[in-house]
Amino acid sequence: MSSEAQALAPPVESRAIGMAFAALGPIAIGAIVAARAEAITPLLSAPAMLFGVTAATAPALYIALAATGDAPPISKVVRAFGIAFAAFGVALAGLILPAAFLAASSISPTTTYVVTTAALGVAGMLALLRLSRELAYPERGLGASLVFFVWAASTAGIAGRLWIDLLQELY
Amino acid sequence: MIGALETPSVNVPRSLGTIDLLLRDREVMLARIRAGTNLASLLKTMVTTIALTMAIVGAALGSYRGGVQIGYAAVKLPLVLLGTAALAAPALTAVGRAAGRRSRLVQDLALVMSALAFGALLLVAGTPLILLGRAIDLSYHQMILMTVSMFGIAGLSALVMIINAVAVESMRDGSRGWRTAVLGLCIVFVTVGGQLSWALRPYLVRPRTPDVPFVRAKEGSLFDAITGAVQSARGIYEREEAPVPESR
Numbered sequence: 334m335s336s337e338a339q340a341l342a343p344p345v346e347s348r349a350i351g352m353a354f355a356a357l358g359p360i361a362i363g364a365i366v367a368a369r370a371e372a373i374t375p376l377l378s379a380p381a382m383l384f385g386v387t388a389a390t391a392p393a394l395y396i397a398l399a400a401t402g403d404a405p406p407i408s409k410v411v412r413a414f415g416i417a418f419a420a421f422g423v424a425l426a427g428l429i430l431p432a433a434f435l436a437a438s439s440i441s442p443t444t445t446y447v448v449t450t451a452a453l454g455v456a457g458m459l460a461l462l463r464l465s466r467e468l469a470y471p472e473r474g475l476g477a478s479l480v481f482f483v484w485a486a487s488t489a490g491i492a493g494r495l496w497i498d499l500l501q502e503l504y
Numbered sequence: 505m506i507g508a509l510e511t512p513s514v515n516v517p518r519s520l521g522t523i524d525l526l527l528r529d530r531e532v533m534l535a536r537i538r539a540g541t542n543l544a545s546l547l548k549t550m551v552t553t554i555a556l557t558m559a560i561v562g563a564a565l566g567s568y569r570g571g572v573q574i575g576y577a578a579v580k581l582p583l584v585l586l587g588t589a590a591l592a593a594p595a596l597t598a599v600g601r602a603a604g605r606r607s608r609l610v611q612d613l614a615l616v617m618s619a620l621a622f623g624a625l626l627l628v629a630g631t632p633l634i635l636l637g638r639a640i641d642l643s644y645h646q647m648i649l650m651t652v653s654m655f656g657i658a659g660l661s662a663l664v665m666i667i668n669a670v671a672v673e674s675m676r677d678g679s680r681g682w683r684t685a686v687l688g689l690c691i692v693f694v695t696v697g698g699q700l701s702w703a704l705r706p707y708l709v710r711p712r713t714p715d716v717p718f719v720r721a722k723e724g725s726l727f728d729a730i731t732g733a734v735q736s737a738r739g740i741y742e743r744e745e746a747p748v749p750e751s752r
Contacts, residue, residue: 351601420601420603421602423601423602424599424601424602424688425598427688431595431692434591434699435696438699438700438725439699439728440725440728441727441728443728443731444727447727459599459603459684462603463602466604
């Protein structure tokens with residue numbers, strides 16, 4: 334790993350906290366939706382969607398990057414996913430309280446769905462940006478950049494579709 | 505000897521010295537926050553400053569109607585700013601960390617509270633304008649515009665202070681993501697602040713209003729109100745006609 338990447342990577346203990354947030358954050362977001370919809374499904378569906386979609390699509394990213402001849406070592410990919418998950422968790426931790434307040438202070442379920450979707454979306458975007466940066470060191474070719482963009486768009490699209498379907502079911 | 509004459513010493517409380525520093529030399533104040541010097545005391549001073557100054561501004565706004573509204577607005581306005589800060593400030597740390605910024609929650613909290621205290625002090629400096637508006641019988645809408653302008657100037661000043669601090673800090677430690685962090689803070693602050701102030705309204709009330717509630721009944725969010733206004737502007741109405749006041 335380059336010295337710049339090493340300098341930017343969070344320390345191991347803060348990554349562990351971030352991973353804990355990543356595990357609990359989607360449950361908290363699911364709980365906000367569950368409280369509004371008076372249904373328990375989102376409490377379990379939100380983390381299942383996040384981890385399920387990532388687990389299903391992550392190997393594809395590694396294979397496609399390897400096919401472009403620009404693949405980092407597997408240990409680096411695993412580490413990059415760890416850092417991205419931690420970034421997702423930390424970002425979500427900062428957005429949960431505002432989202433909960435906005436949802437609780439509104440009488441319309443639409444507000445709840447908009448703010449929870451926005452919180453997940455922003456945290457997800459930051460995690461993807463972080464993953465892109467971690468995988469890019471020391472540099473990345475055009476082919477690999479294209480592969481990453483298609484993978485990120487597909488993963489976000491699948492997770493987004495599942496989330497919207499869940500909300501429509503509850504609405 | 506003339507040179508040996510002692511200058512009279514004046515005992516100034518440390519908190520007043522901190523406020524003076526915030527007004528006169530924000531660079532030193534920001535350096536103190538970066539160094540993490542006595543942050544607990546700084547936070548206490550800033551929270552007290554925000555509470556007191558916003559109570560004064562609230563009372564001034566409430567004086568437009570007078571009576572019980574002076575007390576109501578003096579209680580509600582500090583709650584709005586401190587509540588919003590408590591909910592939104594962690595977003596600066598969280599979004600910044602996720603984007604690669606080296607941030608610490610306590611320092612970010614101290615920075616946000618100092619910036620808000622600075623904005624609140626600017627607002628309290630503008631209080632005579634609110635009282636002048638009352639004295640020369642400015643119309644309700646003119647008062648609203650003046651209040652919005654004052655809050656806009658104070659908010660922008662606070663934002664500039666935050667941007668300067670975070671940019672300098674990022675240049676020093678070479679971390680990235682400060683722009684994303686500030687953008688995240690702004691979005692969360694505006695959304696939460698808008699909703700909280702909406703939930704605790706009214707602050708500025710027409711003088712002829714007979715009865716003023718402490719807060720209005722929960723009737724949807726700011727987002728719902730904006731959505732409703734957009735629908736109405738497009739000619740789509742949820743009710744057949746506007747409510748008419750009951751005849752006495």
